[in-house]
Amino acid sequence: MINKIINSTDRAVAGIFDGATVMIGGFGEAGSPIELIHALIDHGAKDLTVVSNNTGSGHVGLAALIENRQVKKMICSFPRTANSTVFPELYNAGEIELELVPQGTLAERIRAGGAGIPAFYTPSSVHTPLAEGKEIREFNGETYVMEYGIRADFSLVKCLHADRYGNLVYNKTARNFGPIMCTAAETTIVQAKKLVELGEINPEHVVTPGIFVNKVVEVTDPQEESKLVREERRYPW
Amino acid sequence: MAQKVAMDIPDGSYVNLGIGIPEMVAGHVPEGREVIYHTENGLLGMGPNPAEGKEDPELINAGKKYVTAIPGACFFHHADSFTMIRGKHIDVCVLGAMQVAENGSLANWSTGAKNAIPAVGGAMDLVAGVKTIYVITQHVTKHGDAKIVKECTYPLTGKQVVDRIYTNLAILDVKEDGLYVKEMAPGVNFEYLQSVTEAELHQ
Numbered sequence: 269m270i271n272k273i274i275n276s277t278d279r280a281v282a283g284i285f286d287g288a289t290v291m292i293g294g295f296g297e298a299g300s301p302i303e304l305i306h307a308l309i310d311h312g313a314k315d316l317t318v319v320s321n322n323t324g325s326g327h328v329g330l331a332a333l334i335e336n337r338q339v340k341k342m343i344c345s346f347p348r349t350a351n352s353t354v355f356p357e358l359y360n361a362g363e364i365e366l367e368l369v370p371q372g373t374l375a376e377r378i379r380a381g382g383a384g385i386p387a388f389y390t391p392s393s394v395h396t397p398l399a400e401g402k403e404i405r406e407f408n409g410e411t412y413v414m415e416y417g418i419r420a421d422f423s424l425v426k427c428l429h430a431d432r433y434g435n436l437v438y439n440k441t442a443r444n445f446g447p448i449m450c451t452a453a454e455t456t457i458v459q460a461k462k463l464v465e466l467g468e469i470n471p472e473h474v475v476t477p478g479i480f481v482n483k484v485v486e487v488t489d490p491q492e493e494s495k496l497v498r499e500e501r502r503y504p505w
Numbered sequence: 506m507a508q509k510v511a512m513d514i515p516d517g518s519y520v521n522l523g524i525g526i527p528e529m530v531a532g533h534v535p536e537g538r539e540v541i542y543h544t545e546n547g548l549l550g551m552g553p554n555p556a557e558g559k560e561d562p563e564l565i566n567a568g569k570k571y572v573t574a575i576p577g578a579c580f581f582h583h584a585d586s587f588t589m590i591r592g593k594h595i596d597v598c599v600l601g602a603m604q605v606a607e608n609g610s611l612a613n614w615s616t617g618a619k620n621a622i623p624a625v626g627g628a629m630d631l632v633a634g635v636k637t638i639y640v641i642t643q644h645v646t647k648h649g650d651a652k653i654v655k656e657c658t659y660p661l662t663g664k665q666v667v668d669r670i671y672t673n674l675a676i677l678d679v680k681e682d683g684l685y686v687k688e689m690a691p692g693v694n695f696e697y698l699q700s701v702t703e704a705e706l707h708q
Contacts, residue, residue, distance in 0.1 A: 295546040295583075296569040297562055346626045349569065356622045368623050371545065372587030372630030379584040391633040392591065395610075395664035398625065440580055441547045442563035447582040475582075492562050 272434045272484045273463060277307035280457050280485040281424070284313045288421040291378065291449040292320040292330060296349060297493035299442035301426035301459045302329040304485075306503050308424070309336050319343040319378070319418060321371065321445060323355035326497030332504075334358065341365035343418070345374050351497050370398060373415050375448060380417030382451025382480075387416045423453035426490070427476070430460035431467075434481025435474045443475065450480040459487045506641050506671045508533040509688075510599055513639070513669070514540055518596040519589075521545065521631060524568035526641050527599040543595055545586050545627040550578025567627065590627070591634035598635035600628065602642040602670075604657040607704035609667040609679040611640065612659035625662075632663035644672035644701055651703035653677065653684070674698055683707055 274280045281304060284290065290308075294300030309332055318339050324331030331354040333339060347355050347366060358364040369377065370392045380388050389412035393399045403414040425446040428439040436458060438446055450456045463486045507526065511533035514520055521543045522528050531553070534540050542551040544566040551566060552573035560571040574580075589595055604612040611632060614625045632638055642652055653670065669687070670677040675698055676688040685707045689698060699706050 296565065298546070298565050298569075299563070346624045348622045348624050359622055360620055366623070368625060370625050370629040371583070371627035372591055372634075375583035375587050390591065392630040394633070396629060396661045397615075398629065438580070440561065440564045440574070441544075443580055443582050444547050445583050448584045494562055 271432045272478070272481060273432050274483045274485045277303050277459065277485050277487065278310060280304065280483045281307045281311050283455065284308060284311060284422050286313050287315045288313060289317040289319065291420040291423040291445070291453055292318055293423070293425040293444065293446040293449050294330070295321050295441065295444040297325070297329070298440075299426050299438070299444050299446055300324075300329050300493055301424045302491050302493055303487045304424040304426075304457060304459050305329050305333050309333055309338070309503060312338070314338045315340045317341045317343065319374075319420060321345055321374065322349050323347045323352055325349055325351035325493065326500070327354065327502040328491070328496045329493050329503070331355070332502065334364065339364060341367065343367040343369060343374070345369055345371035368398065375445065377415055377418045378445065378448045378452045381419040382448060385417050387414055389414050418452065420449075420453040421455065423449040423456045425449055425456065425458045427458055427460050429462050429464050429469060430458055430481070430484045431464050431469060431478070432484070433466060434458070434478030434484055435469050436460070436476035436481065437469055437473060438475055447476045450476045455482045456480055457483045457485070459485050459490070461488060461490060462486065506673060509676060510639055510641055510671050511535065514538070514597055516540070519543055519549070519594065521590070521595050521598045521635060523598070523600040523628070525601050527601060528566075528568065530599055530641070543586075543589060544572070545590065545631075547581050547583060547586050548572070548574060548578060549581070549589070550575045552578070587627070587630055590630050593634055593636055595635045597637045597639060598631045599639045599641055600631065602640045602652060603659050604652055604654050605640055605642070605667055605670055606654055606657045607684050609665045610657050611638070611662045611667050612657040613662050615660050617660050628662045632666040638667050639669050639671065640667050641671045644674040651701065654703040674701070677706070
């Protein structure tokens, strides 16, 4: 029998090892799997390379993971946001590495990684500092830069509904990087607001097919990052 | 400025608006035109800001502000969103600028300063893939320095990508042989405009 449901966030992240590459979904707080991130803080794996669009805000979620010194390198497109102080301070102190990637290139690198494509050419960033040192090639008279696909050891993703096969449906713009990150990790760990029975999700409406998902944990009442930031909360509580 | 840009966006366009002043363009679309707004974090059919109390932290725009979805809107993941952008499916993108060069090169993501945290977001993908790039910006910086320059001194977002520049003083078209003044604000004459523009202007 296939049952990908795990009964706690702690058990879901228990296999994450020191030095792992971890993709974390979300665009700002939308889609950020905050309970899985907090479980990873409790778990304590360190020297992580994290692939995520931003670096978190305040002192909760991804920002708290960075503040807890578990991340040695960030791969992201926009590492500063309103209320984002943890990453900028560590970066300016030389205590965390940054690989800055244009947002569309980041998405395509993840997509390619998940699709078994090791590298590709894109027009984004040509003639800019972000293309320096990379292979440049012309196709049909236009200039492109080569970028590599990314794969991860783990992906942490948030969704709305999931079933025991791992089929997923997302909520509005919280979908963002979730579907592609699910495809690009050895182990994809998902927190779902609601678990549903097989067949409850119309097959035509499945966004992430269950084959891309390994573990699902139900978090019925997820925290809102912006609310926690407004209340100046810190994790660990 | 936002109103002038809105007047130049044809009926039926798919449009991506950058963060800041460009976001104001949506409020000035002339009646009778239907324009669909794309936001790169995964929404086509972005509507106005929600009423107070109706904000949804999982329904935001690229600037991470609360938005709404119009009837007929759709959500999609990031790789699909940038397929729309790089694949030349988006008609118009309106962006802010730190500097625009007379050949249409744009710098809008980094001053290159040592202690600045570099952050690029989707700007490089947008200028690489969207069919028409409009820039909306103050004509000079807060300190009075030219923003319309011969060559960008800040790191580029893209080379020769801008089609038209809308400032508080003028509208400039970027053509093969340089910048042409399309329109000047009331009370502005060519000599004055040239005096606050480092790049050479053509009439």
